[in-house]
Amino acid sequence: MNRKTKLVASLLGSALVSFIMLIGCGGNAETSATTNPSQGGKNNPEGLYTELGSWPMPPQYQGNPFASGGVGWPTWSFVFEGLFQFIGSTNKIYNRIATDVDNSHPNETIVHLRHDVKWSDGYPFTSKDVWAYYTLNSGTELTHYLTGIQTPDDYTVVFKWQDPAPIGEFKNFYLSQDYQATIPYHLTKKWVDEDAAIFAQQKPDSDPSDNGKFPFNFKLSDATNKKMNNIWSDFTKNFSPKYPIGTGAYKVNKVTATDMILEKNPLYYNANKVRFKKVDLKVVQDLNQQYALLGAGKIDRYDGTQPRDILESILSKNQNLVHYQMFDSSCVGFIFNTAHKPFDDEVFRKAVIYALDRQRIREVGNYYGHETDLSGIGMIESQVNQYIKPDVLAKYTKYPHDPDKAAQLLESIGWKKGSDGIWREKDGKSFNFVIASDAGWVPAVNSGEIVAEQLTAFGLPTKYKAVDSGVYWNNVDKGNGSYDMSFDWVDMCWGFVNPFSPMRNAYWTNTWRHAHLPGNNGEASFTAKGFDGQMITPAKLLHQIPYMNNYSDRQHAIEEISYVTNQSAWYVNLFQNVTGTWMNMKNIGGVPWADAVPKYQRNMPVPPSNQSERIAETNVGFAGIQFLVDGTYFPN
Secondary structure, three states, X not given: OOXXXXXXXXXXHHHHHHHHOOOOOOOOOOOOOOOOHHHOOOOOOOXXXXXXXXOOOOOOOOOOOOOOOOOOEOHHHHHOOOOEEEOOOOXXXXXXXXXXXXXXXXXXXXXXXXXXXXXXXXXEOOHHHHHHHHHHOOOOOHHHHEEEEEEEEOOEEEEEEOOOOOOHHHHHHHHHOOOOOOOOHHHHHHHHHHHHHHHHOOOOOOOHHHOOOOHHHOOOOHHHHHHHHHHHHHHHHHOOOOOOOOOOOEEEEEEOOOEEEEEEOOOOOOHHHOOOOEEEEXXXXXXXXXXXXXXXXXXXXXXXXXXXXXXXXXHHHOOOEEEEEEEEEEEEEXXXXXOOOOOOOHHHHHHHHHOOOHHHHHHHHOOOXXXXXXXXXXXXXXXXXXXXXXXXXXXXXXXOOOHHHHHHHHHHOOOEEOOOOOEEOOOOOOOOEEEEEEOOOHHHHHHHHHHHXXXXXXXXXXXXXXXXXXXXXXXXHOOOOOOOEEEEEEOOOOOOOOOHHHHXXXXXXXXXXXXXXXXXXXXXXXXXEOOOOOEEOHHHHHHHHHHOOOHHHHHHHHHHHHHHHHHHOOEEEEEEEEEEEEEEHHHHOOOOOHHHOOXXXXXXXXXXXXXXXXXXXXXXXXXXXXXXXOOOOOOO
């Protein structure tokens, strides 16, 4: 992954992890009267919307979203937008700055832009700004499938695809994942033009096997990469407006250590649909205080699904609150460090999985989550029946809680259990394992303690460590890694919900590195036998999927990769996360699936398919602020 892409992912991803999965102890709150969800915002005449946020404290705060610390969360979604708004858990795509998309030409996509979009400083947004975004921020995924971007006029953008071009589904996903209105060309021209001059000197890569590996099909030299990284570094250090300059629905008006005040952007092209005049984001670190504010009705929307007792307690204290559950597009799990013995042994890894009671782990880590009896499968658990044919799934090894099976596997590789209840290798060596997680990630903290207890009780002494996030990932990756097992989001869809997304995360970007699998050219070189008996290299097969026009070919490739991932058991999917959104009906007014709110006593289950899209759109991590800018929930 290009360094620039890593930076953007860290800016968005770390905030997403922090806010989607807030779990802890609730505080006391006042009870207020029930409000009919259909009344709109009549109890909020001042038009104030409040939720929690996080940002660099003044005087460090600045307005470049790509600079160290970024502009804050969820500030990004309030002040910036893209050509489209992609809904991360449902794959729905809304037009924002774009008015239409033409994919009728095999090797180009033509996007037309609105004519009434302005940057918040009043400067018109044009096609040149889209070109500037991808020229300077060339590490984005889309550029790796393009040969160039043309701007025939101010309101037309032509994306030129490499040959062969991805299929239409993937074209739309790649285009919609970015917030292209974040690099205003009229203010960043110096850096954009420097990168453009470098690209103009490059020759296209002639090796067809490199398709999709390099931005704009240019295999840049180390010296050129260094020069462009220096330009990027200079941009992030020296482009520092006081507040963000975007095209979105809101403008940052004031930033303090405790509050960020945003006001409706009068230049926003759909300002008449934005129902809240002002947004107050608040920094509240302590979970007890967060829950107290939520229960008291001082927060209008809140991300997270708490343990059952805490969630029900919060609901009981305020009759205006409704909680929506929704499938997360990620799973909580841990990764075996294959550089540490005996985790280099596939049979040993499988024994560990059989020793786990994943139902008990899920009940503690995320009561409303869904566990699986498979290992790591390269996709979220709720996708299995959609993408894996029953006859293929029947060939997968299942890993239910079965201590006897775990013992049989250990004995098959020479391990013996002593009179003290401890398992030892055939040479008599015993181990004291360490499983670790980021101390700030509560589902992993809760799950880690249970995993360690279960393995220790089985006879594999294991200690859990909660490690400060500032050093955790370095400890996971450096050398042979500091831990035997490490917690992470696994089978995670970063972007569109398609198995290709978690599979690329597993074999191209992060997970394989944490497992210390062998690698080559920045991706895993892991090879294994597929269900049809053929040897496959998942990382290589993945490169072919975006170009497979035949659905059966794509499905077969996905099944092969998923199968070998499960069979080799190099990481464990403990449970698919179920996240949620809290909404304060008194201030917000209209809410989705309103007719069912009384039936479920305001604790809404994972919704049926006819409600899933709108409910997913209440989650800022999935959908930005789509539900605030389309006017659907908040009538006048």
